[in-house]
Amino acid sequence: MQIHLDHPYVPFAIETVRQAVFLARDIQTELVSTSLSKEDKSPVTVTDFAVQALISCLLERAFPKSALVAEEDSSILRRPESEAVLRKVVRFVGRYAAYATPETVCAWLDRGGGEPKGGFWVLDPIDGTKGFLRGGHFAIALAYVEDGNVQLGVLGCPKLSADGKNAVSGEGAIAAAVRGAGAWISPLSDSSARSALRVSSCSVEREARVLRSVESSHTNEEKFEELLRALDVTLPPICMDSQSKYVVLASGHAELLFRLPSRQQPNYRECIWDQAAGALVVEEAGGRITDLYGRPLDFSAGRRLNNNVGILASNGILHERALAVVQRIYGNA
Secondary structure, X not given: OOOOOOOOHHHHHHHHHHHHHHHHHHHHHHHOOOOOOOOOOHHHHHHHHHHHHHHHHHHHHHOOOOEEEEOOOOOOOOOHHHHHHHHHHHHHHOOOOOOOOHHHXXXXXXXXXXXXXXXXXXXXXXXXXXXXXHOOOOEEEEEEEEOOEEXXXXXXXXXXXXXXXXXXXXXXXXXXXXXXXXXXXXXXOOOOOOEEOOOOOOOOHHHOOEEEEOOHHHOOHHHHHHHHHHHOOOOOOEEEOOOHHHHHHHOOOOOEEEEOOXXXXXXXXXXXXXXXHHHHHHHHOOOEEEOOOOOOOOOOOOOEOOOOOOEEEEOOOOHHHHHHHHHHHHOOO
């Protein structure tokens, strides 16, 4: 099924992500404090569950036969020692779905165990958990995939500015893309105020602005530095959490993004919910995204990109040159 701009999936996905961003902000405001210890991940746990439950609930109401592939399930919440967490999840979800109960919340979460085949929705309820906890960037990522091709992608980015700039104090933005119909960005406060997204026209490697994850464990730092030297990049990398990076690239405020397998997990394969929405936003803004060997991202291989290694996203102009450097450093697949 080809999604078009006036297909009912489009306004549904945008408004659903928008509501979920407000829910995540509620939880962040009430549960994340400066006194929170580094070991205490409970606020982001509550938020992950609450956002997925809400989006699953709204999807069930709007399109009850739709499959959902998502990161969480209810197994942890059903344990006796998780009773307090479950109560918090129900309380927050109940602000947006008044009939939320422990039973309905767990059922909504378990809808995320759908099969990634045919047509299905894919969700990352909170992408960038450490960014969420430190008050940095995080994103809510929802996409619709049909026969392995992402047809619709929506990213809710609570900290970005409405022009896609990396501004942690931004008012929040929603970025969306429909295959073949372009990508756009709206302020969180008004999803009808759309501005087209377009990648930059930079064609000089040394002038490229390169995006990378804040967390060093998410990349191979030694290889990353080698790549920058080989490309003669002079600007310091832009460090950001989550798929918000894709919006920055799609809006022309960066040119390259590398996601390299870390030394600790050299065989790691990306989860589809970590890439689906952002990949389409970049492509529809005129950019290009592949794995490190130039292969298109294959969303037909299960819950992970099992046929791909790492990620290279670009403004398109610099892609082949960046690929050549990557392959010189990593070798051929």
